[in-house]
Amino acid sequence: MSARPYLWVIGGSAGSFTPLRQALLQVPYDPELTLVLCLHRLRQARFQITDAFLRLRRWHLSEPDDKTPIQGGAIYIAPADYHLLIEKEGYFSLSVEEPVHFSRPSIDVTMFSLIQAGWPRAGGILLSGANKDGAHGLFMMYQAGYFTAVQDPADAEVPHMPNAAIALFTPHQVFPISTLPHLLAQKPIPS
Amino acid sequence: MIEDVLPDIAESDLEAFFQITHTIYGYDFRDYARASVLRRLGTILKKYGLPDVKALNQRLLKQKEFFETFLSEFTIGTTELFRDPSAWVALRKQALPLFLSTSQIRIWHAGTSTGEEVLSLAILLTEMGLYPRAQIFATDIDQKALQTAPKARYPLRYKRTYQENFQQVLPDVPFSRYAYEEGNELVFDPQLLRNVRFLRHNLVSDEPFSRFEMILCRNVLIYFTPELQDRVIRKFIQALVPGGILMIGTKESLFWCKEAEKKLASVNNLERIYRRQG
Ligand SMILES: C[S@@+](CC[C@H](N)C(=O)[O-])C[C@H]1O[C@@H](n2cnc3c(N)ncnc32)[C@H](O)[C@@H]1O
Numbered sequence: 001m002s003a004r005p006y007l008w009v010i011g012g013s014a015g016s017f018t019p020l021r022q023a024l025l026q027v028p029y030d031p032e033l034t035l036v037l038c039l040h041r042l043r044q045a046r047f048q049i050t051d052a053f054l055r056l057r058r059w060h061l062s063e064p065d066d067k068t069p070i071q072g073g074a075i076y077i078a079p080a081d082y083h084l085l086i087e088k089e090g091y092f093s094l095s096v097e098e099p100v101h102f103s104r105p106s107i108d109v110t111m112f113s114l115i116q117a118g119w120p121r122a123g124g125i126l127l128s129g130a131n132k133d134g135a136h137g138l139f140m141m142y143q144a145g146y147f148t149a150v151q152d153p154a155d156a157e158v159p160h161m162p163n164a165a166i167a168l169f170t171p172h173q174v175f176p177i178s179t180l181p182h183l184l185a186q187k188p189i190p191s
Numbered sequence: 192m193i194e195d196v197l198p199d200i201a202e203s204d205l206e207a208f209f210q211i212t213h214t215i216y217g218y219d220f221r222d223y224a225r226a227s228v229l230r231r232l233g234t235i236l237k238k239y240g241l242p243d244v245k246a247l248n249q250r251l252l253k254q255k256e257f258f259e260t261f262l263s264e265f266t267i268g269t270t271e272l273f274r275d276p277s278a279w280v281a282l283r284k285q286a287l288p289l290f291l292s293t294s295q296i297r298i299w300h301a302g303t304s305t306g307e308e309v310l311s312l313a314i315l316l317t318e319m320g321l322y323p324r325a326q327i328f329a330t331d332i333d334q335k336a337l338q339t340a341p342k343a344r345y346p347l348r349y350k351r352t353y354q355e356n357f358q359q360v361l362p363d364v365p366f367s368r369y370a371y372e373e374g375n376e377l378v379f380d381p382q383l384l385r386n387v388r389f390l391r392h393n394l395v396s397d398e399p400f401s402r403f404e405m406i407l408c409r410n411v412l413i414y415f416t417p418e419l420q421d422r423v424i425r426k427f428i429q430a431l432v433p434g435g436i437l438m439i440g441t442k443e444s445l446f447w448c449k450e451a452e453k454k455l456a457s458v459n460n461l462e463r464i465y466r467r468q469g
Binding site: 065067082086087088094095096112115 | 197224225226227229230231267269410412413414416417420440442443444446447
């Protein structure tokens, strides 16, 4: 397997979807970078999100199947009603085990799996959201030495998720949503 | 509210765990996808107040009767009646009609869990008049689930989802034809299980026990490594009669199995329904 790409895990729920989409349209294609989006959404909304992102040109965009190899230059969206796990062999696994914080996919689950897989170069980002899923996961990423960033609760449509993270620790960066494209274009480096 | 856990699991303890479950109990979990194994172990440690996997290993060594409980916690039994309705619609419209003139329809449902998918299948077969010719073998490694399944009774709180799924697959059929409420349970017509046998069977170590016109195995392969997926899918292909149908989970793929490329043709690629050629 070739070198592991740089990887951002991005979590969000209510209020994150539109700004994230806008930001992604401005992120220049980078074959060494991978974005993993873990967004809470309705069950059985199978194709909606990928459809909404179709305008992205060069990025390879998909809802990964189980055991899809994790490649650079790709944006992966966690499929509805499955947890998305990162395996150290360099592919995803899916799981239907119980929801975490009422969420499946759960951001915590994806972030924990990344840590346990020992993914070499990665960072975590939490956006606007209505519950505290992801806060603990991001904190654990911080403790494991990964770069962490949280949307400024002041400009999050629903500040609960960023606030929950900030209540646990001081992330490396608290950013206004307008700077998200800039953040995503950078390769995450260990703190 | 379920809180998540990130256990710190020593590689040597994990190795010992694989040894014990394999050599003492006969279950080889080495080729289960690692991320999920670690999650399950973390959950079990928390639930039973065990400090680490070493302590779990001790318990498994000393308390033989704990194993079935452990196994039931370790496996992930999440299931629904007609989970992924569009997949069942595809099965009904594109696959089951292939058997309209088949005299005997042997079906293997592997990873049946608590049986909701067997009921889904039995309902479709009944609606299409195929049930009397069907013989269904429903298998799993989780003994507790296998004890629940034959009762065809579920907590009433599942009714809403089950009925919604049912109505999406069979919009013209009343749900009450097959299920009714009794106390705080949702009860299915026992007639649906008259041609069903529940058996314990391990996809990792046991061979297929017959040949089949159809095999359904959904959301089980996701817990396996690509290598184990390949081995299991080969077994399925071998066990299918020519023209037989294989259905896997909507987000599972045959990507890692070369044999599948040669032997299986797609019936509905999106819904992951395939047919054995020749
Ligand atoms: C998530 S459930 C799937 C239930 C159902 N097929 C569905 O998709 O709704 C996975 C099931 O696979 C079973 N399983 C796991 N490993 C197995 C093995 N080696 N052999 C047979 N069944 C296995 C588990 O016990 C569990 O009941």
